[in-house]
Amino acid sequence: MINPLRGMKDLTFQESQRFNHIIETATTIAKRYGYGYIETPILEETALFRRSVGDSSDIVTKEMYQFEDKGGNDVCMRPEGTAGVVRAFVSAKLDRQPLKQKFYYYGSMFRYERPQKGRLRSFHQFGCESFGEGSVYEDFTIITMIGQIFQALGIGYELKLNSLGCSDCMPTYKRDLVTTLTTIEEELCGDCQRRIQSNPIRVLDCKNSTCQSLLATAPKLIDHLCESCNQDFKTLTALLDSADIAYCVDTHLVRGLDYYNKSAFEFVSDQIGAQSAIAGGGRYDKLVEYLDGKPTPAVGFAIGIERIMELVQMPEPTREGIYLGSMVAEGIAPLLHLATRKRQETKVTVEYNPKGFKSHMKGADKAGARYCVLIGEDELANGTLWVKDLQTKEEQTPNREAF
Template sequence: MINALRGMKDLLENDGKLYKFIIDTCEAVVKNYGYEFCETPKLEETALFKRSVGQSSDIVGKEMYQFIDKGGNDVCLRPEGTAGVVRAFIENKFDRAGGVKRYFYHGSMFRYERPQRGRLREFHQFGVECFGESSVYEDASVILMLNEILNRLKIKTTLKINSLGDSQCMPAYKEKLVKFVENNKENLCDDCLRRLDTNPIRILDCKSQSCQNILKDAPLITQNLNQICNDDFNKLQEILKANGVEFQIDPKLVRGLDYYCKTAFEFISDDIGSQSAVAGGGRYDKLCEYLDGKPTPAVGWAMGIERIMEILKQKESQNTRQGIYICALNPNLIDEIYKIAQTLRKRYITEISYEAKSPNKHLNIADKKGFEIFLCLGDDEFSQGQIWYKNLQTKDEKRISIANLEGEI
């Protein structure tokens, strides 16, 4: 028997329904903020990610599914979504057209890492990217948008924010950080020694306890911001407070990719391990320029769908039921429920049972398949122009009129 590769997982039955429920929830929110769907290829030139994600990242250094194809091209499966959307934005000359573009996307990403709970080699993300808007109000909007999604999913998180400065204040800060670390580098891990030469601020994000002990007294970027970055960071906090969003300032939050500047943020959950990020993002005003486009301000975020799924699976009250299951107790009534089902299918997901079984057997099938509405037609109900209705989520049940079925549902 051929099995799925390690770290690759099928999305079937309840997992498939849960995935779709999350995507639908995300789409409903982001569309209200003016974001439109886009899709980019899963296979791209390796150079795209080396130039955007950065050589210092673990993704480029260790985790990319990279190979030479039959045409001699150096390609890889996308490890994250932002770079591909930026490439498409530039390739279609939107960087030269001016104005603001807002996109959302979802789909598979690939990283060769050790599979564990909520972390797979093929995983899925939902993300948004906004191009052409430099205002910190847009930074706040993408955070509020993500906060609304998590609220609708009933997931409790902690929001952490930071400012990474810009091209004016970051170089001076890096010099201070490098000087500090070099005076204390005897206990740095190998990854941080490498980052010292490539992107030293990534050292702040190291999970090694020995490195964190060294960094306790390290200079902080929030103490070295220029006036513009400091004003924007203060304004961001003001907007979040005005909208009732609680947050923590984490001056060591740098995110995992090299292209961020100014605003950086993460939503953290304790439900899938100690302090795991379920979503995060920030501003990346230089990335278009790095990829040979016209300088364009940009901000966005990405959410790990598998991590969200793990949390929701633990929540017994989470309603992921959908659709209608319709059945009959008498084989002579199959034609009747078939006509009803065809009408319902114009608006709802509807499954018909072509077998006449006891109500309990039908109920068990509908319950296991995750349907929300159960409809059952017996001789008594049919003689009165009615059908038996049960909501499998709320447990409400009653007889309803077949003639006004859609109105009753």
């Protein structure tokens, strides 16, 4: 027997229904906000992720499904969705149009990690990317949208917020931080010592408790924002306050991908184990440029589908469609033709084997059908059908053509 690869999962029955429900709900809401569907390839040039996600990130350095294809190209399976969408945006030269463009996507992402609760090697994200809108109002709008999606799915969450500054204020802050970190370098964990050179900002969200206590006195990003970033952050928090959206400012929230600036946010759940981030995103005004497009501000986010699967409250299932069955062999053929006709309007289940009356009733019940439609000796003889509404329990015996 061939089983799925490690960290990869098949979805069937209730699970696939949940999956669909999540995608449908998120899609419906994204469309209301003006987003249109974009589909991009799962396989991309490795260089794309090196330049966008970042050479120093763990995702790129150790988690990518990377290989050489038969044409000798260095390719990899997408570990996240934003890079591909931005690449598509630039490839289509949409960066040369003054229009604002908004895209939503969903699909499989791949990261070669050790599987655990809420973390698979092949997993799914639903995401949105808004291009061309530099206003912080868009940041607010996108956070509101995620909130609406979670509300529609019946999911509780906590919102964490931070500002990562911009190309004006971040570099000076980074220098200050490196200076501070260097003085306490020997007390930091090995990872953090390395990060001082490679990616000092990441030291801020180190999970090591001694590192965290050392950082208490380190300069905070939020206190070193330039005038514009500071103003935007204030505007954002004020809007969230007035919209009654609860949030907490987490000065150590640093997105794991290098391309973020200004607003960064993370939606967290305390009910799903250690992998608690259920959605994350923020502004990435420089990424289009990094990928050879014209300067274009952008904001986006992604929701981890697997992480919210067990949190979603599904709507009550309702009886739907028709169950067709016969108690005599000659009754089956007419039912097949009836099925074709009825399938133009509703779900139809046909039992191919003649069975006892009671078996058919059970079968109709199991199939979740609203109507149980049977042919017995009487019905076969006089060209009628026996029809029972399993919900109201009403019965009829219409002519076959009239039904």
